[in-house]
Amino acid sequence: MSALPPDLAADAALIAIRDLHVTYRTPTGTLNAVDGVNVDLAPGEFLGVVGESGSGKTQLLLAMLGLNAPGARLTGSIRFRGQELVGAGERTLRTLRGARIAMIFQDPMTALNPYLTIGTQLTEGLRHHQGASRAAARRRALELLDAVHIPEPERRFAQHPHELSGGMRQRIVIAMALICEPDVLLADEPTTALDVTVQAQILALLRELRSRTRAAIVLVTHDLGVIAEVADRVLVMYAGRVVEQADVHRLFSDARHPYTEGLRRSIVPLTGPLPARLPSIGGNPPNPAALPPGCAFAPRCGYAFERCRATPPLLEPVAVGHASACYYDGPLGRPP
Amino acid sequence: MNAVRDAADEPRGDVAADAAPTAGQWRRSWERLRRHVPALVALAMLGLVVLLALLVPLVSPFDYATPDWDALYVPPGTAHLFGTDGLGRDLLVRVMWGCRVSLLVGIAASLVSVLIGVLWGGTAGYVGGRTDSLMMRMVDILYTVPFIPLVIVLTVLFGRNFLLVFVAIGAVSWLDIARIVRGQTLTLKNREFIEAARALGLSNATMIARHVVPNLLGVVIIYATLTVPTVILFEAFLSFLGLGVHAPLASLGTLLSDGAHHMKSHPYLLTIPAVFLTLIVCSFSYVGDALRDALDPRELR
Numbered sequence: 276m277s278a279l280p281p282d283l284a285a286d287a288a289l290i291a292i293r294d295l296h297v298t299y300r301t302p303t304g305t306l307n308a309v310d311g312v313n314v315d316l317a318p319g320e321f322l323g324v325v326g327e328s329g330s331g332k333t334q335l336l337l338a339m340l341g342l343n344a345p346g347a348r349l350t351g352s353i354r355f356r357g358q359e360l361v362g363a364g365e366r367t368l369r370t371l372r373g374a375r376i377a378m379i380f381q382d383p384m385t386a387l388n389p390y391l392t393i394g395t396q397l398t399e400g401l402r403h404h405q406g407a408s409r410a411a412a413r414r415r416a417l418e419l420l421d422a423v424h425i426p427e428p429e430r431r432f433a434q435h436p437h438e439l440s441g442g443m444r445q446r447i448v449i450a451m452a453l454i455c456e457p458d459v460l461l462a463d464e465p466t467t468a469l470d471v472t473v474q475a476q477i478l479a480l481l482r483e484l485r486s487r488t489r490a491a492i493v494l495v496t497h498d499l500g501v502i503a504e505v506a507d508r509v510l511v512m513y514a515g516r517v518v519e520q521a522d523v524h525r526l527f528s529d530a531r532h533p534y535t536e537g538l539r540r541s542i543v544p545l546t547g548p549l550p551a552r553l554p555s556i557g558g559n560p561p562n563p564a565a566l567p568p569g570c571a572f573a574p575r576c577g578y579a580f581e582r583c584r585a586t587p588p589l590l591e592p593v594a595v596g597h598a599s600a601c602y603y604d605g606p607l608g609r610p611p
Numbered sequence: 612m613n614a615v616r617d618a619a620d621e622p623r624g625d626v627a628a629d630a631a632p633t634a635g636q637w638r639r640s641w642e643r644l645r646r647h648v649p650a651l652v653a654l655a656m657l658g659l660v661v662l663l664a665l666l667v668p669l670v671s672p673f674d675y676a677t678p679d680w681d682a683l684y685v686p687p688g689t690a691h692l693f694g695t696d697g698l699g700r701d702l703l704v705r706v707m708w709g710c711r712v713s714l715l716v717g718i719a720a721s722l723v724s725v726l727i728g729v730l731w732g733g734t735a736g737y738v739g740g741r742t743d744s745l746m747m748r749m750v751d752i753l754y755t756v757p758f759i760p761l762v763i764v765l766t767v768l769f770g771r772n773f774l775l776v777f778v779a780i781g782a783v784s785w786l787d788i789a790r791i792v793r794g795q796t797l798t799l800k801n802r803e804f805i806e807a808a809r810a811l812g813l814s815n816a817t818m819i820a821r822h823v824v825p826n827l828l829g830v831v832i833i834y835a836t837l838t839v840p841t842v843i844l845f846e847a848f849l850s851f852l853g854l855g856v857h858a859p860l861a862s863l864g865t866l867l868s869d870g871a872h873h874m875k876s877h878p879y880l881l882t883i884p885a886v887f888l889t890l891i892v893c894s895f896s897y898v899g900d901a902l903r904d905a906l907d908p909r910e911l912r
Contacts, residue, residue: 340810372812380810385803390825390908399821400811435908451811 288315288354289458289491290339295351295361297334297343297515306564308334308347310515313590316459316491321482323506323523324495325538327560331515332495336461339493340376341368355459374404377452379462383444383469387436393447394432401454419450422487423480442473449480453488462494466501478504499538503527508596511535514561514571517590521597531599533576536607570601578603643905650901653894660891664710673701675708676859684877693883696869705861706884712862714891716776717843723781724842725835728788733827735789736796737819747793750786758783762854776855780845784838788831795830799823829906836899840892847888863888 297309309331316322324332337343339353341360353360355376360368372378377400380386388396397419398412407415413432420428423446436444445465452460462481466474482505485492496502502509502523509526511519511534519532530536537556543549558575561567570587573579582602590600644650668675673691679699687694693702735746762779769775799805800823808822847864849855856862863884870881 342806342810369812369814372810374812378807378810380803380807382803386807388804388808388822388826390828391821399808399813403811403813403817437908448807451807 287317289318289320289356290314290316291352291354292316292335292339293352293354295335295338295353296349297331297338298348298350299344299346300348301564304564307515307566308343308563309338311351312512312515312517314510314517316493318458319485319489319491321485321492321494321505321507323502323509324493324512325497325499325502325509326512327497329514329560329563330512331563332512333463334515335512336378336463336493336495339459339461340372340378341365342372342378370404373400373452373457374455375457376459376461377455377457379449379452379460379465381464381467383441383448386448387444389436391435392432393434393436393439396436397432397447397451397454400451404455415454416450419454420447422453422484423447423450425450441469442476445469445473445477446480449477449484453484453490456488457490460490460492462492464496465494467496467498474501481505500542511538514563514566516571516587516600518572518601519599520590521599525594525597529594529597530607531593531597531604532572532601533578533603533607534572535599537575578605578607639908640905644901647901647904649897653897653901656890657894657898660710660887660894661714664707664714667707668704668711671701671704673704675700675705675861684873686877687879687883694877694879696880697873700859702880702883706863706866706887709861709863709866709884710887710891712856712860713843713846713864713888716780716846716862717839717891717895720777720780720784720842720846721835721838723777724785724838725788725831726785727781728785729792729827729831731785732789732792732794733796733819733823736793737800737823739797739800743793747790750789753782754786759852762849766854773856773860776846776849779849780842784842784845788834788838791830791834792827795827796823799826829903832906833899833903836895836902840895843888843892863891 292314295312299306326332349361397416401407401412417428519535540554569584573583588600590598592598682699685695735743808818850862850864851868866884
């Protein structure tokens with residue numbers, strides 16, 4: 276997409292994010308949660324966003340719904356089908372939320388209201404946005420419960436959240452997000468709170484839904500393994516910036532950023548002897564209110580040299596559909 | 612209470628009928644309540660007292676005000692079931708009037724204080740920020756106003772007025788509810804399902820009505836049922852001091868106060884109103900406790 280002039284790329288995209296900044300004023304200074312991010316999301320695309328806690332990935336997601344915490348300042352541009360969302364009124368955003376852009380939350384234990392039945396919560400969005408009748412909404416909800424593989428949908432419809440298991444609830448949360456047939460589905464770590472086996476089921480479900488519906492999916496996670504399972508394209512975020520962006524195969528075969536490489540090496544192999552010490556990236560993520568002047572990853576980077584510590588590298592294309600923000604262009608492997 | 616019963620009596624519709632949160636939920640709550648034996652006993656007791664309080668003054672040949680000089684201090688017996696007081700007035704009718712007044716004051720003042728408290732505390736908690744600080748500082752200031760002197764001043768200014776008792780009690784008891792509801796709203800606001808409702812594009816009003824209020828209901832109901840006995844005791848206390856309802860009308864408080872003067876010679880004048888007061892207060896506490904359990908859908912069956 277870097278081949279097209281920016282305007283054309285933005286018009287072709289479902290969601291086009293240009294130079295997005297999300298900042299918070301704190302007593303210790305201005306905090307850049309998202310720091311100049313550019314992304315295009317194509318219709319039907321499955322985009323993965325990886326990064327550690329505090330890398331700004333959730334803030335990026337919330338910005339697309341205008342749901343950042345009060346006090347957040349958004350600058351730049353987020354265009355959904357050409358409509359500008361940054362600075363749009365609450366009323367405009369409300370007509371999009373749930374209807375065109377829907378969100379799947381992280382923890383199915385708390386994302387459902389304990390006092391309302393599954394049916395009520397499931398049909399709420401449909402009835403609110405499309406004014407569907409109770410009977411029509413119910414029909415649609417039962418279809419969806421079936422689509423997310425919930426057995427006995429009729430019985431589940433009348434139950435309360437506490438009567439369902441965690442995996443079941445996450446299926447409900449997914450069904451809730453899908454009910455208005457949104458164009459974009461935002462998923463914030465949808466599998467983190469689940470058992471590993473249930474995790475695999477939910478990922479399989481997402482992959483299946485993605486081929487059945489035409490919705491584009493943005494999946495945010497800290498788990499590169501999850502990304503490898505489902506995503507087409509990956510953004511790697513660090514300290515509010517995109518440090519590498521590539522198609523999922525390229526990212527695993529030919530990572531160019533030392534941080535991506537570090538994340539990749541942190542995946543524990545399932546076969547063979549277990550390493551004596553689990554691989555990890557040394558050091559801690561930087562304080563977002565006091566970023567170093569150069570590359571934010573430089574203090575933890577084995578390849579860093581002088582230039583890295585002086586000025587931050589920009590995201591530059593390294594191949595078609597592959598960009599990395601790093602000055603080092605030698606081979607990655609063992610740090611020198 | 613009626614709402615619970617009505618919903619429970621509705622025919623068991625198919626699942627489509629209770630897609631609305633209420634019908635199915637009320638029915639389940641009622642089923643849970645029905646298994647709580649102490650609460651049912653308390654509920655029956657309360658119903659009996661209310662029924663007696665309403666009917667007895669209507670069918671009795673006596674009224675609460677007219678003295679009968681030929682029947683002073685008649686002990687409980689066939690002519691006067693609960694006996695008569697020092698002016699020959701039938702104690703049964705007077706106690707029933709007392710129950711009417713006490714229940715009315717208790718329920719009305721509690722409703723008023725719950726209404727103000729929920730609106731005030733809910734708004735402060737939901738809106739947050741400066742509004743919250745301002746509203747809660749006002750509550751803090753009102754907390755510092757001493758209650759008894761306030762009532763005395765009000766009585767001096769406006770005379771002894773039945774309405775005044777409501778106003779005075781209501782003005783004080785909403786403060787607690789406002790604080791509780793505010794705290795509850797603050798924690799609710801940060802729960803993920805509220806965020807999820809916002810991500811669904813619901814308006815503020817819909818979100819409050821469907822996601823915030825139902826989650827406050829349990830706390831508010833138990834607090835309201837606990838407020839009723841407190842208010843009744845408050846009124847009894849005010850009447851005991853001579854600041855509440857005035858003769859010849861009686862509340863349980865004034866009857867107790869009168870009875871206390873003749874405790875040694877005519878103990879029934881004290882014990883009978885005391886038994887009724889205890890019955891009412893205990894019943895409300897039990898019902899409140901059971902209601903809280905019954906209204907929580909997570910309660911195990």
